[in-house]
Amino acid sequence: MNPGRRLALIVACALFIENMDSTAIATSLPAIAADLGTEPIALKLALTAYLLALAVFIPVSGWVADRFGARSTFMAAIAVFLLGSLACAASGTLEQMVAARFLQGMGGALMVPVGRLVLLRTVPKSELVQALSWLTIPALVAPIIGPPLGGLISTYSDWRWIFLINLPMGLLGLFLAWRFVPDLREPVKPLDWTGFALSGLGLALALFGFSSLGRHMVSTPVAVGCLLLGLGGMAGYVWHALRHPHPLIDLRLLVLPTFRAGVMGGMLFRIGIGATPFLLPLMLQLGFGLTPLASGLLTFVSAVGAMFMKTIAASVLKRFGFRRVLWVNALLASAMLAGFGLFRADTAHGVIMAVLLVSGCFRSLQFTSLNAISYAEVDPARMGQASSLSGMMQQLSLALGVAIGGYALQIAGAFTGHDYADASNFGWAFLTVGTISALSAWVMFRLPPDAGAEMAGRAEPGHEITDPKPAQRPNT
Template sequence: MPPHRLLPLIIATALFIENMDSTAISTSLPQIAADLGVEPVALKLALTAYMLALAVFIPVSGWVADRFGARRVFMAAIGVFLVGSLGCAASSGLGQLVAGRFVQGVGGAMMVPVGRLVLLRSVEKSELVRALSWLTVPALLGPMLGPVVGGAITTYTHWRLIFLVNLPMGALGMWLAWRHIPELRQAVRPLDLRGFALSAGGLSLAMFALSAIGSGLVPGLALAACALAGTGLMALYVRHAWRHPHPLLRMDLLRVPTYRISVLGGALFRIGTGATPFLLPLMLQLSFGLDPLESGLVTFTSTAGAMVMKTVAPAILHRVGFRPVLLWNGLAASLLLCGFGLFRADTPYALMVGVLLASGFLRSLQFTSLNALAYADIDQARMSQASSLAAMAQQLALALGVTLGGFALSLAGAITGRGEDAAINFTFAFLTVGLLSMGSAWQMRQLRPDAAAQMAGRAQAGREVAEPKPESRPQS
């Protein structure tokens, strides 16, 4: 089997267990909250703890892979993720669950980015869109099965088993990685420890403050102090990165137009869509009265739509190009997201399923296009750091989506004077995150009409994608 098919299928095992876990726990939030004695909205801490760990440790994933070898790091990362899964299954309180999710995030921070890096370094750019599609098709089985499996487990057994079902697939992934993934290494510069401390501290404090707003677990003054300190540390990191010869995160990569638009515009889109796995199961169960299995059977259709799209994404990009897809498809996906808030308990299931199916199709097309566009004008020497910065931005955006979605839900309850399970509150929350997602169109409009033409298969034979102008090229 050629590399653009074999390697994505192996790396997809890591994506499978990660996405299976995340979507399954989302479906079971009300039951987990009841068992742990907390409000369902408070469990956003468990979701954002995982994403925070990803954002903190992803920046060093490329350096670690280059230093110790991609295969070794990939296998170890899966092992750490499985240890975190066992910790989540054994948790008896919110704090322990959050800690277990954080450990999972540490594993995920090395697992998925390193796997993607192997793909980027092993596959030609002309085959990259197709390889990314092969990567995500089996990986989408995780989020497609997650809501149904999580709902069935929670309805008929106990939610703790959710964290145990990924153990066999994780073991299979480690074995396949040992057999087939190349031990890719590159010469590494000294690790930017000061940059890591500034970025990790800033992200941790700022994201904790945002996640804990409205939970009642931390005094407001302490949250404000954490937010200010986190913002200050991140500002210091930006200053540090522009002065350091080999920073942990190369901010000058944002001078490459296609990369900048993919990262910044993609972050806005992900802030909106990142709230959906948190808000949708809560609305279906708390507001509409569905049990976890019924909720999972409704929500999994979104991933089914995404899976259908992956098989046609290369053809769509070849025919239309990146700019029209990212602009108009992003707007359409954001409008459908706003429309989720119009669902009511008496909305026909066929209508909900149809809207979710279309939404999953459009959202997945947007993600595939964004992921491919990011590396259109990045050379191999900078691929590792480009992958780390892009992955960190993605996880921060998803975490912000959960945080802002939960905050909008709580704010709507305070404004309307009704419980957080009232349908009108979910209408406000989905409208808020949908409009945030729609804001990505401003970035997509800045793309050239021929952006990433070679990657979309639209360039003439033998013609290379134009290099950035000298004034735009990052300094080495």
């Protein structure tokens, strides 16, 4: 087999088990909660713990690979992920599950970025596009398989098998990595340990405190204390990063208009979208009384829509341009997200699947556009820093989405006087996260009309597109 393709498939195995695990667990939250003796809404902590670990450790993945070698780091990351999977399967309390998911996230934070780094450093440029295309396959296929598989296991077996099925593929990945992944090393630059401590502890404490305010795991005073300490640590990192010559995460990149729009606007959009894998299975199972399997067989179609949109996204961007696609599509995707709250227990399943399918298309187009426009003005020397900051903010926004979605559900229950799991409360929760997501349209609308024109194939390099109708800019 072609070495580049073989390397891509090895990394793809790691990406597949990570994505499949994340989508399968969302479908099984009610079953897990019942077994652990806690409320399903409390398991938002298990979801946010994983995403938080990704946000904290992704920025140091490149340094770790250069310091200890790419193969050693990649194998260690797989091993940590598998240990986290075993710990998840053995969990008997909410606290144990949250800790195990954080351990899983530590492995995931190194596993895929380091694997992608190996590809970029070893595969010839003439073969790189083909190798990276192999890498995208599991990212598209796993979300299709994950929800039905998680539902099937939770309905007819024990939810713990969701984590145990990671072991065979993970062990195969370890063997293949040992056999075929080169142990690449690069000169190690000094790590910004102060920045890592401030950003890591700040993010961890702030998000844990915010997610725990619903009196899950710790008391409200402790949660508030963690939140305040975390915000202080994050503020300290901003002060530190703006003065350090080589900060862990270079916040000065946010002066670039397209990068700022992609990161900050993308954060608002992802907060809304990040709540969906948490709220939707709860609504279908707790609100409508569906089994986990029936729920998974409905929600997987969203990933099918996302896969279809990948095939035409480039053509859409070339036809309409980044700015128009980003702000219009943000409103459309957010409206459909808010519309999930209009589903009722007697809504035909075909209608639900059709809405989720179309929603997946809009969501995928937005993600593709955001991921591209973010790097339109970033020079090659700062691309690694830009990727780290963007990746960290993506995971942080998804974690915030889960937490905000849970709070919206609880607040709706308090106002309606019904239990939070009552079907009527989900409409308000989806409206809340959909509104937050829609706010991203204003950030995108403020982009220049020719933003990313070269990347979209709408202008020759070095030539700008002028706005032919400045008086009618919203309709251009």
